[in-house]
Amino acid sequence: IAGITQAPTSQILAAGRRMTLRCTQDMRHNAMYWYRQDLGLGLRLIHYSNTAGTTGKGEVPDGYSVSRANTDDFPLTLASAVPSQTSVYFCASSDRPGDIQYFGAGTRLSVL
Amino acid sequence: SQQGEEDPQALSIQEGENATMNCSYKTSINNLQWYRQNSGRGLVHLILIRSNEREKHSGRLRVTLDTSKKSSSLLITASRAADTASYFCAPDARTGANNLFFGTGTRLTVIP
Numbered sequence: 001i002a003g004i005t006q007a008p009t010s011q012i013l014a015a016g017r018r019m020t021l022r023c024t025q026d027m028r029h030n031a032m033y034w035y036r037q038d039l040g041l042g043l044r045l046i047h048y049s050n051t052a053g054t055t056g057k058g059e060v061p062d063g064y065s066v067s068r069a070n071t072d073d074f075p076l077t078l079a080s081a082v083p084s085q086t087s088v089y090f091c092a093s094s095d096r097p098g099d100i101q102y103f104g105a106g107t108r109l110s111v112l
Numbered sequence: 113s114q115q116g117e118e119d120p121q122a123l124s125i126q127e128g129e130n131a132t133m134n135c136s137y138k139t140s141i142n143n144l145q146w147y148r149q150n151s152g153r154g155l156v157h158l159i160l161i162r163s164n165e166r167e168k169h170s171g172r173l174r175v176t177l178d179t180s181k182k183s184s185s186l187l188i189t190a191s192r193a194a195d196t197a198s199y200f201c202a203p204d205a206r207t208g209a210n211n212l213f214f215g216t217g218t219r220l221t222v223i224p
Contacts, residue, residue: 004154033211035214040216043200044214045211045213048211058211092155097211098142100145101212103154103155103156106153
Protein backbone atom coordinates (compact mmCIF):
# COMPACT_ATOMS: atom_id res chain seq x y z
CA ILE A 1 0.00 0.00 0.00
CA ALA A 2 1.70 3.19 -1.16
CA GLY A 3 -0.69 5.82 0.20
CA ILE A 4 0.72 9.23 -0.70
CA THR A 5 3.84 9.50 -2.81
CA GLN A 6 5.75 12.75 -3.19
CA ALA A 7 8.59 13.46 -5.57
CA PRO A 8 11.29 14.56 -5.49
CA THR A 9 12.42 13.86 -1.93
CA SER A 10 14.63 16.91 -2.00
CA GLN A 11 15.68 19.53 -4.50
CA ILE A 12 18.04 22.46 -4.72
CA LEU A 13 16.77 25.07 -7.12
CA ALA A 14 18.13 28.33 -8.48
CA ALA A 15 15.96 31.37 -7.91
CA GLY A 16 13.79 32.18 -10.90
CA ARG A 17 13.49 28.58 -12.05
CA ARG A 18 10.19 26.77 -12.45
CA MET A 19 9.59 23.69 -10.35
CA THR A 20 6.76 21.20 -10.02
CA LEU A 21 6.40 19.07 -6.93
CA ARG A 22 4.52 15.87 -7.61
CA CYS A 23 1.97 14.19 -5.39
CA THR A 24 0.07 11.00 -6.11
CA GLN A 25 -2.32 9.05 -3.93
CA ASP A 26 -3.76 5.60 -4.47
CA MET A 27 -6.56 5.73 -1.89
CA ARG A 28 -9.15 7.29 -4.21
CA HIS A 29 -9.52 10.16 -1.77
CA ASN A 30 -11.59 13.10 -2.89
CA ALA A 31 -9.65 15.84 -1.12
CA MET A 32 -5.98 16.71 -1.42
CA TYR A 33 -3.82 19.39 0.17
CA TRP A 34 -0.44 21.06 -0.06
CA TYR A 35 1.26 22.44 3.06
CA ARG A 36 4.57 24.06 3.72
CA GLN A 37 6.33 23.63 7.04
CA ASP A 38 8.79 26.20 8.29
CA LEU A 39 10.57 26.27 11.64
CA GLY A 40 8.51 28.14 14.19
CA LEU A 41 5.53 28.55 11.87
CA GLY A 42 4.05 25.08 11.83
CA LEU A 43 2.19 23.76 8.81
CA ARG A 44 0.49 26.28 6.58
CA LEU A 45 -1.99 25.37 3.88
CA ILE A 46 -0.99 26.51 0.40
CA HIS A 47 -3.75 25.13 -1.82
CA TYR A 48 -6.37 22.44 -1.56
CA SER A 49 -8.73 20.49 -3.76
CA ASN A 50 -11.98 19.09 -2.40
CA THR A 51 -12.61 16.99 -5.51
CA ALA A 52 -11.12 16.38 -8.92
CA GLY A 53 -11.51 19.41 -11.15
CA THR A 54 -11.69 21.95 -8.31
CA THR A 55 -9.02 23.80 -6.35
CA GLY A 56 -8.97 26.45 -3.66
CA LYS A 57 -6.51 28.82 -2.03
CA GLY A 58 -5.20 28.22 1.46
CA GLU A 59 -3.40 30.56 3.83
CA VAL A 60 -0.26 31.14 1.74
CA PRO A 61 -1.10 30.63 -1.96
CA ASP A 62 0.99 33.41 -3.51
CA GLY A 63 3.72 32.15 -5.83
CA TYR A 64 2.17 28.69 -6.12
CA SER A 65 -0.34 27.07 -8.44
CA VAL A 66 -2.03 23.68 -8.47
CA SER A 67 -4.15 21.57 -10.75
CA ARG A 68 -6.38 18.57 -10.13
CA ALA A 69 -7.01 16.94 -13.48
CA ASN A 70 -7.84 13.57 -11.91
CA THR A 71 -8.45 12.02 -8.50
CA ASP A 72 -4.96 10.69 -7.94
CA ASP A 73 -2.61 13.55 -8.82
CA PHE A 74 -2.21 17.00 -7.31
CA PRO A 75 0.98 18.74 -8.56
CA LEU A 76 2.22 21.97 -7.00
CA THR A 77 4.04 24.39 -9.28
CA LEU A 78 6.36 27.24 -8.38
CA ALA A 79 6.37 29.37 -11.52
CA SER A 80 9.45 31.39 -10.58
CA ALA A 81 11.04 30.21 -7.36
CA VAL A 82 12.24 32.69 -4.72
CA PRO A 83 14.44 32.03 -1.66
CA SER A 84 11.46 32.53 0.70
CA GLN A 85 9.96 29.38 -0.80
CA THR A 86 12.71 27.34 0.80
CA SER A 87 10.73 24.96 2.97
CA VAL A 88 9.56 21.42 3.48
CA TYR A 89 6.44 20.71 1.44
CA PHE A 90 3.89 18.11 2.44
CA CYS A 91 1.06 16.73 0.37
CA ALA A 92 -1.91 15.13 2.10
CA SER A 93 -5.24 13.59 1.20
CA SER A 94 -8.50 12.77 2.91
CA ASP A 95 -11.62 10.91 1.88
CA ARG A 96 -13.65 14.08 2.38
CA PRO A 97 -12.81 17.61 3.55
CA GLY A 98 -12.45 17.64 7.33
CA ASP A 99 -11.71 13.92 7.57
CA ILE A 100 -8.49 12.33 8.72
CA GLN A 101 -5.60 13.41 6.51
CA TYR A 102 -2.86 11.11 5.28
CA PHE A 103 0.49 12.73 4.62
CA GLY A 104 3.33 12.07 2.25
CA ALA A 105 6.93 11.97 3.39
CA GLY A 106 7.59 15.51 2.20
CA THR A 107 9.81 17.33 -0.28
CA ARG A 108 12.65 19.41 1.08
CA LEU A 109 13.17 22.36 -1.27
CA SER A 110 16.01 24.84 -1.12
CA VAL A 111 15.87 27.90 -3.38
CA LEU A 112 19.22 29.65 -3.72
CA SER B 113 -7.24 32.71 13.22
CA GLN B 114 -8.57 29.18 12.78
CA GLN B 115 -5.31 27.62 13.88
CA GLY B 116 -4.90 25.41 16.85
CA GLU B 117 -2.32 26.67 19.29
CA GLU B 118 -0.42 24.05 21.26
CA ASP B 119 1.01 24.53 24.71
CA PRO B 120 3.69 24.04 25.85
CA GLN B 121 5.97 24.53 22.85
CA ALA B 122 8.37 21.95 24.27
CA LEU B 123 8.10 19.30 26.95
CA SER B 124 10.76 17.00 28.34
CA ILE B 125 9.87 14.09 30.62
CA GLN B 126 11.32 10.83 31.90
CA GLU B 127 10.24 7.53 30.42
CA GLY B 128 7.23 6.17 32.28
CA GLU B 129 5.83 9.59 33.15
CA ASN B 130 2.64 11.00 31.66
CA ALA B 131 2.76 13.81 29.10
CA THR B 132 -0.02 16.36 28.71
CA MET B 133 -0.26 18.73 25.79
CA ASN B 134 -2.89 21.40 25.40
CA CYS B 135 -4.55 23.00 22.42
CA SER B 136 -6.64 26.14 22.17
CA TYR B 137 -8.62 27.38 19.21
CA LYS B 138 -10.89 30.29 18.41
CA THR B 139 -13.71 29.15 16.12
CA SER B 140 -16.61 26.71 16.28
CA ILE B 141 -15.52 23.30 15.12
CA ASN B 142 -16.87 20.12 13.57
CA ASN B 143 -14.06 18.08 15.05
CA LEU B 144 -10.52 18.39 16.33
CA GLN B 145 -7.69 16.11 15.34
CA TRP B 146 -4.31 15.33 16.84
CA TYR B 147 -1.31 14.36 14.75
CA ARG B 148 2.21 13.23 15.48
CA GLN B 149 5.35 14.03 13.47
CA ASN B 150 8.63 12.26 13.89
CA SER B 151 11.63 14.34 12.93
CA GLY B 152 11.93 14.66 9.15
CA ARG B 153 8.76 12.69 8.45
CA GLY B 154 5.19 13.40 7.45
CA LEU B 155 2.40 13.80 9.98
CA VAL B 156 0.53 10.75 11.20
CA HIS B 157 -3.03 10.94 12.47
CA LEU B 158 -3.53 9.92 16.10
CA ILE B 159 -7.10 10.62 17.07
CA LEU B 160 -10.18 12.57 15.99
CA ILE B 161 -12.69 13.89 18.51
CA ARG B 162 -16.02 15.28 17.34
CA SER B 163 -17.55 18.46 18.72
CA ASN B 164 -20.25 16.48 20.58
CA GLU B 165 -17.68 14.25 22.32
CA ARG B 166 -15.91 15.14 25.55
CA GLU B 167 -13.32 12.40 25.82
CA LYS B 168 -11.81 9.75 23.62
CA HIS B 169 -9.25 7.01 24.22
CA SER B 170 -6.91 5.14 21.94
CA GLY B 171 -4.37 2.87 23.61
CA ARG B 172 -2.17 5.05 25.81
CA LEU B 173 -3.71 8.22 24.39
CA ARG B 174 -6.54 10.16 25.97
CA VAL B 175 -7.99 13.24 24.35
CA THR B 176 -10.44 15.62 25.96
CA LEU B 177 -12.43 18.40 24.35
CA ASP B 178 -14.12 21.35 26.01
CA THR B 179 -15.99 23.31 23.36
CA SER B 180 -17.13 25.94 25.88
CA LYS B 181 -13.49 26.81 26.56
CA LYS B 182 -12.40 26.04 22.99
CA SER B 183 -9.66 23.78 24.25
CA SER B 184 -8.44 20.21 23.97
CA SER B 185 -5.77 18.16 25.67
CA LEU B 186 -3.77 15.12 24.66
CA LEU B 187 -2.52 12.86 27.43
CA ILE B 188 0.06 10.18 26.73
CA THR B 189 0.31 7.78 29.66
CA ALA B 190 3.36 5.73 30.59
CA SER B 191 5.49 7.48 28.01
CA ARG B 192 8.21 5.70 26.07
CA ALA B 193 11.32 6.97 24.34
CA ALA B 194 9.60 6.16 21.04
CA ASP B 195 6.93 8.77 21.85
CA THR B 196 9.54 11.47 21.23
CA ALA B 197 8.04 13.55 18.42
CA SER B 198 6.15 16.75 17.71
CA TYR B 199 2.42 16.72 18.35
CA PHE B 200 -0.05 18.97 16.53
CA CYS B 201 -3.69 19.73 17.04
CA ALA B 202 -5.83 20.66 14.06
CA PRO B 203 -9.33 22.09 14.48
CA ASP B 204 -11.75 21.53 11.63
CA ALA B 205 -13.52 24.88 11.62
CA ARG B 206 -17.25 24.83 11.05
CA THR B 207 -17.04 27.68 8.57
CA GLY B 208 -15.08 27.66 5.37
CA ALA B 209 -13.84 24.74 3.32
CA ASN B 210 -13.51 22.23 6.17
CA ASN B 211 -9.76 22.50 6.09
CA LEU B 212 -7.59 21.70 9.07
CA PHE B 213 -5.45 24.45 10.54
CA PHE B 214 -2.35 23.17 12.23
CA GLY B 215 -0.49 25.02 14.96
CA THR B 216 3.24 25.03 15.57
CA GLY B 217 3.11 21.90 17.69
CA THR B 218 4.51 20.66 20.99
CA ARG B 219 7.94 19.08 20.82
CA LEU B 220 7.93 16.14 23.27
CA THR B 221 11.18 14.56 24.37
CA VAL B 222 10.99 11.38 26.43
CA ILE B 223 14.26 10.62 28.17
CA PRO B 224 15.04 6.92 28.58
